[in-house]
Amino acid sequence: MSKVRDSIVAGLVLLAGRGRRKPRKDALRTVPKLDPNPGAETWAILLFFFAALCAVAFIVVYAIDSLPRHTQLLGLSLGLCLLSIAAALIITAHKLIVTEELVEPYSPEEHPNEQELIAQVVEESGDRLTRKRLFKLGIAAAGGTLGLAAITPALSFGPFLETRYFLGTPWRKGRRLVDDKGKPYKATDIEADNFYTAFPERIPDQDKEELGAALVLVRLPVDSLRLPPELKGYDAGGIVAYSKICTHAGCAISLYRAPLFQPDEPRPALVCPCHYSTFNPADGGSVMFGPAGRKLPMLPLSVDAKGFLRAKGNFDGEVGPSWWGSRIWKPNP
Numbered sequence: 001m002s003k004v005r006d007s008i009v010a011g012l013v014l015l016a017g018r019g020r021r022k023p024r025k026d027a028l029r030t031v032p033k034l035d036p037n038p039g040a041e042t043w044a045i046l047l048f049f050f051a052a053l054c055a056v057a058f059i060v061v062y063a064i065d066s067l068p069r070h071t072q073l074l075g076l077s078l079g080l081c082l083l084s085i086a087a088a089l090i091i092t093a094h095k096l097i098v099t100e101e102l103v104e105p106y107s108p109e110e111h112p113n114e115q116e117l118i119a120q121v122v123e124e125s126g127d128r129l130t131r132k133r134l135f136k137l138g139i140a141a142a143g144g145t146l147g148l149a150a151i152t153p154a155l156s157f158g159p160f161l162e163t164r165y166f167l168g169t170p171w172r173k174g175r176r177l178v179d180d181k182g183k184p185y186k187a188t189d190i191e192a193d194n195f196y197t198a199f200p201e202r203i204p205d206q207d208k209e210e211l212g213a214a215l216v217l218v219r220l221p222v223d224s225l226r227l228p229p230e231l232k233g234y235d236a237g238g239i240v241a242y243s244k245i246c247t248h249a250g251c252a253i254s255l256y257r258a259p260l261f262q263p264d265e266p267r268p269a270l271v272c273p274c275h276y277s278t279f280n281p282a283d284g285g286s287v288m289f290g291p292a293g294r295k296l297p298m299l300p301l302s303v304d305a306k307g308f309l310r311a312k313g314n315f316d317g318e319v320g321p322s323w324w325g326s327r328i329w330k331p332n333p
């Protein structure tokens with residue numbers, strides 16, 4: 001344990017640079033004097049700078065979504081960064097820092113000479129380093145860029161990087177609602193106390209995975225609707241459509257609380273099974289219970305002359321889990 005402690009103290013004091021106290025010139029050495037090891041030192045410095053390069057690469061890869069094998073490149077750059085830092089530290093510990101184990105009786109009171117002794121140990125431990133400034137620069141570059149790489153994913157909350165993806169949905173005025181086999185829904189297909197999943201007609205299968213594609217559809221008695229003024233006319237004779245993606249963390253809304261079990265469950269509800277966020281389909285999708293921070297986005301519906309359900313426009317709010325700006329920006333029309 002004392003070795004580890006001494007190494008940590010030595011590292012911190014080395015990084016602290018000029019602020020430390022110089023050991024007495026006339027003091028006897030505590031740590032044996034060994035020759036510099038320029039080869040190992042060069043390797044350690046190179047590895048620190050290579051780690052910095054990998055961390056920068058991680059940030060660049062993260063910012064360019066369109067790169068092929070994006071996830072693998074992220075893992076590779078971060079993995080190489082951490083491995084390089086680990087290798088540099090191992091070389092430093094084994095080849096560059098001179099260590100000496102001191103066995104001392106425990107002193108109940110702080111001894112004024114103790115600090116001087118530690119400063120001396122630190123100074124002498126770093127004797128083998130001949131390019132201390134470059135070495136420190138390498139450590140600072142690796143640590144700093146790794147720190148930046150670690151906080152880069154937070155930028156995904158926006159608005160600095162690519163966030164258009166969250167703002168777009170495939171829903172347009174006039175687009176028919178279809179089931180997972182592509183069969184268009186008629187208004188008469190939607191029965192009360194039942195729950196349907198719908199997609200926009202004629203989009204490729206992979207686009208059905210888009211956040212904004214999937215809907216939940218339910219039919220409610222018209223006189224039970226309590227839509228706010230800005231959502232008046234969003235229902236089609238009591239049929240209401242909401243985004244299937246929970247606004248808490250993006251799971252699928254896959255439970256519908258209907259029929260009811262009075263008096264405990266007095267109203268129908270759309271439920272996300274992940275953390276049990278519960279939304280009210282009768283009033284525009286407000287949160288009745290659970291951790292979701294905002295309502296479910298609602299899609300305006302109409303019924304065409306042949307009885308098919310069609311979108312009257314886009315959602316009234318941002319689809320998907322909440323993120324920076326999700327309450328500010330509206331979906332693309």
Ligand code: FES
Nearest residue numbers: 246248249272275
């Ligand atoms: S993701 Fe829906 S409740 Fe958490």
